[in-house]
Amino acid sequence: xxxxxxxxxxxxxxxxxxxxxxxxxxxxxxxxxxxxxxxxxxxxxxxxxxxxxxxxxxxxxxxxxxxxxxxxxxxxxxxxxxxxxxxxxxxxxxxxxxxxxxxxxxxxxxxxxxxxxxxxxxxxxxxxxxxxxxxxxxxxxxxxxxxxxxxxxxxxxxxxxxxxxxxxxxxxxxxxxxxxxxxxxxxxxxxxxxxxxxxxxxxxxxxxxxxxxxxxxxxxxxxxxxxxxxxxxxxxxxxxxxxxxxxxxxxxxxxxxxxxxxxxxxxxxxxxxxxxxxxxxxxxxxxxxxxxxxxxxxxxxxxxxxxxxxxxxxxxxxxxxxxxxxxxxxxxxxxxxxxxxxxxxxxxxxxxxxxxxxxxxxxxxxxxxxxxxxxxxxxxxxxxxxxxxxxxxxxxxxxxxxxxxxxxxxxxxxxxxxxxxxxxxxxxxxxxxxxxxxxxxxxxxxxxxxxxxxxxxxxxxxxxxxxxxxxxxxxxxxxxxxxxxxxxxxxxxxxxxxxxxxxxxxxxxxxxxxxxxxxxxxxxxxxxxxxxxxxxxxxxxxxxxxxxxxxxxxxxxxxxxxx
Numbered sequence: 169x170x171x172x173x174x175x176x177x178x179x180x181x182x183x184x185x186x187x188x189x190x191x192x193x194x195x196x197x198x199x200x201x202x203x204x205x206x207x208x209x210x211x212x213x214x215x216x217x218x219x220x221x222x223x224x225x226x227x228x229x230x231x232x233x234x235x236x237x238x239x240x241x242x243x244x245x246x247x248x249x250x251x252x253x254x255x256x257x258x259x260x261x262x263x264x265x266x267x268x269x270x271x272x273x274x275x276x277x278x279x280x281x282x283x284x285x286x287x288x289x290x291x292x293x294x295x296x297x298x299x300x301x302x303x304x305x306x307x308x309x310x311x312x313x314x315x316x317x318x319x320x321x322x323x324x325x326x327x328x329x330x331x332x333x334x335x336x337x338x339x340x341x342x343x344x345x346x347x348x349x350x351x352x353x354x355x356x357x358x359x360x361x362x363x364x365x366x367x368x369x370x371x372x373x374x375x376x377x378x379x380x381x382x383x384x385x386x387x388x389x390x391x392x393x394x395x396x397x398x399x400x401x402x403x404x405x406x407x408x409x410x411x412x413x414x415x416x417x418x419x420x421x422x423x424x425x426x427x428x429x430x431x432x433x434x435x436x437x438x439x440x441x442x443x444x445x446x447x448x449x450x451x452x453x454x455x456x457x458x459x460x461x462x463x464x465x466x467x468x469x470x471x472x473x474x475x476x477x478x479x480x481x482x483x484x485x486x487x488x489x490x491x492x493x494x495x496x497x498x499x500x501x502x503x504x505x506x507x508x509x510x511x512x513x514x515x516x517x518x519x520x521x522x523x524x525x526x527x528x529x530x531x532x533x534x535x536x537x538x539x540x541x542x543x544x545x546x547x548x549x550x551x552x553x554x555x556x557x558x559x560x561x562x563x564x565x566x567x568x569x570x571x572x573x574x575x576x577x578x579x580x581x582x583x584x585x586x587x588x589x590x591x592x593x594x595x596x597x598x599x600x601x602x603x604x605x606x607x608x609x610x611x612x613x614x615x616x617x618x619x620x621x622x623x624x625x626x627x628x629x630x631x632x633x634x635x636x637x638x639x640x641x642x643x644x645x646x647x648x649x650x651x652x653x654x655x656x657x658x659x660x661x662x663x664x665x666x667x668x669x670x671x672x673x674x675x676x677x678x679x680x681x682x683x684x685x686x687x688x689x690x691x692x693x694x695x696x697x698x699x700x701x702x703x704x705x706x707x708x709x710x711x712x713x714x715x716x717x718x719x720x721x722x723x724x725x726x727x728x729x730x731x
Contacts, residue, residue: 171553172279173197173222174230177215180260181232182206184287187262188230190658191286192549197222216241228254228270228279235266242269256280262287267294273306282549305329305378308353309346309399311560311580314380315435317389317398325376325397332358333375338366340381342504345523345582346401350380352581369396382436382521384428402438403522404506405464407497408452409442410515416454422512423455426519430507438522439464441500443471443492466496474499493518538605538642539612540628542619542649543575550650551575558612558647564604566597567614567624575614598627602635605642618651622672622700653698656731663729664696673710674701680710687714691721 172194176185185196186206197218200211212218219241222229231238235257246252246269254276255269265283267276271293280291305326306316316322328335337360339347354360363369369377370392377392379385380399389398406423427434440456441464442449456463474495493509493516501520509518539558544550559565559578566572569587579585588597601613615623625646632644657664669690675683690697697718702711715728 171226172228172230173226174232175215175218175222176232177237178233178260182209184232184258184260184262185209188283188286192282194230195222195226220245223253226253228256228275230256230258230279230283232258232260235268239268254279256283258283258287258289261289263289264292265289266292271304273304305397309349309401312349313402313438314346315400315402317393317400317435319393320397321376321394322397324395325378328376329357334359334361334373335376335378336361336363336369336374337378338363338369338380340383342521343380343382343401343403343523346380346399346403349582350378350399382433384431384433386431400433400435402436403503404432404437405439405441405497405501405503405520405522406437407441407493407495407500407509407518407520408446408455408515409492409496410446410449410451412449414449414451414514416451416458418513419451419455419515420458422510422515422517425512426507426510426517430519432506432519434459437461439500441466441496443496444468446492464496464500466499470499471495492516494520537610538601538628538644539610540619540625540644540646541612541614542623542647542651543571543614543616544650545617545652545655546574548575548577550655551578552647552649554647555649558645561610562612563609564601564611565614566601566604566611568597571614571616574616594624594627595631598624598631602628602631602642605644611642616652618649620646620648621651621670652700652731656698656729659731660729663727664698666696668696668698670698670700671714672700673714674704674707675710683710684713684717687717688721691718 172192174185174188174194175197176182177199179202182198182202185198188194189196196206196209197212198206198209200213203209203211215237219229219231219238223242223245238255238257242255252269252274254267254274256276256279257266257268258264262283265280265287267280270276277291277293280293283289284291306322308314325335335357337350337354339350341364361374366388369379370388375395377396378399379389379396380401382401382403385398389396406426408419408423410419424434427437437459439461440452440459442452444465444467446452447463447465452463471492491509494505497518497520498505501522503521503523505518505520507517507519509516539562541555541558542552543555556578559575560580562583564584564586565575565579566586567588569589572585572587586600597613601611605611613619613624613628615625617623619625628644653664653670669686671683671686671690672678673683687697699711699714702714718726
């Protein structure tokens with residue numbers, strides 16, 4: 169599935185599509201007769217054909233043309249706001265970007281603002297909550313994995329919020345971080361009353377109610393759901409121990425019984441946890457896949473060192489371990505036990521509470537992860553989707569303070585952020601990130617441009633090597649990005665379409681004699697040359713010296729661009 173599909177129907181619209189495509193990743197559809205003008209664009213013979221294909225392939229559709237055309241074409245395909253892509257309509261001059269479908273949930277409002285920033289136009293946002301500065305209820309907690317109970321009266325509650333009608337709010341007392349997240353979202357909302365007694369919500373004093381809980385609330389919820397919105401945060405970790413080759417169907421039945429008897433919502437399960445002795449069990453793997461959650465593996469060493477006094481009296485000891493279901497649930501959840509171990513024919517099940525807003529658990533809970541993220545040349549539109557996902561999933565984000573401020577809008581309030589004020593001490597910055605990851609956290613270390621080009625990737629791997637890194641603890645991922653020379657090249661046209669050299673003029677780590685030799689060789693070989701670190705407060709002569717060397721081997725008409 170592609171992110172954005174842009175559909176143009178006229179020559180003027182095609183030119184606007186070309187302009188948008190230079191600034192944002194997109195698949196562009198143009199009439200077949202304009203294919204010679206844009207060979208890389210997808211072509212269509214009828215607009216309906218393009219719209220139908222884009223609807224099924226893209227997360228967002230941008231239509232350049234009359235609103236009436238796109239409204240009639242998408243009308244038969246509209247399903248539900250949880251499934252439909254975002255749709256934004258533009259006039260041919262790009263003066264107005266109008267979100268038609270999926271304003272909040274699918275991101276059409278934000279996409280319209282992004283497009284308006286590119287075209288210099290105006291985003292015509294008609295959503296009442298946006299115009300009043302109120303939160304979109306269907307977006308609250310989405311980054312933290314919150315789900316909305318399908319029988320919630322979202323439209324009614326949103327209307328009450330916009331109209332200033334009295335709204336009662338109750339958050340399960342066990343979910344302190346969820347309460348903080350919701351409070352931050354509703355801080356500007358009028359007529360909201362926070363309650364400690366759940367039964368007060370059923371009174372007639374409230375036109376609408378908002379509930380956050382990991383419990384089913386059977387019986388009570390049926391009485392109030394016609395005016396209620398119920399959030400289901402992912403906070404339950406199900407610990408499972410099982411005999412060899414126990415089928416997924418049997419495990420699923422045991423989990424369902426356990427959750428039902430404890431009045432816990434299956435939608436709030438965030439992970440299944442088990443011991444590394446059971447990591448290869450096909451039934452457990454299949455169950456995790458069926459439930460759409462990760463299978464978190466707890467290392468043998470963690471279980472052996474686990475304090476058995478934290479377990480319930482029913483927790484049995486096997487394999488010289490303090491049980492499996494309970495300790496795995498507790499270790500993975502890092503929170504209290506909600507359901508002590510229940511024994512079934514061939515498996516045991518326990519449930520613990522994970523009251524944190526960190527990244528979803530993975531099958532590497534016993535080992536931290538360090539992701540080296542490239543944030544591009546400065547504008548967030550150049551940030552890759554992989555980079556955005558890594559930032560969203562991080563427990564800790566660290567980097568040079570100026571770079572942190574660039575990506576600050578993408579960070580959550582509960583994430584730990586470590587910003588270093590100075591550009592120096594790259595080795596120290598690398599060491600801190602590695603130590604945090606070795607402690608079991610999911611750490612993101614950021615650099616501008618591409619983190620592997622004159623940036624933090626090299627110091628990290630040099631430090632890992634000096635520490636005798638085994639290649640596993642911590643796990644390390646490098647995410648490439650748009651480098652400064654690529655961004656500048658794109659602004660110029662196609663200057664780096666063939667062989668090129670990247671040369672840094674900083675002599676802090678490389679002797680100037682070596683830099684000089686490289687400059688001369690690149691100039692003699694007729695490479696396109698990109699010069700990094702041309703000048704600083706302490707280095708003010710290297711750029712002139714470099715240009716003088718190039719001048720010895722290139723004609724005076726050679727273009728030079730600064731960016």
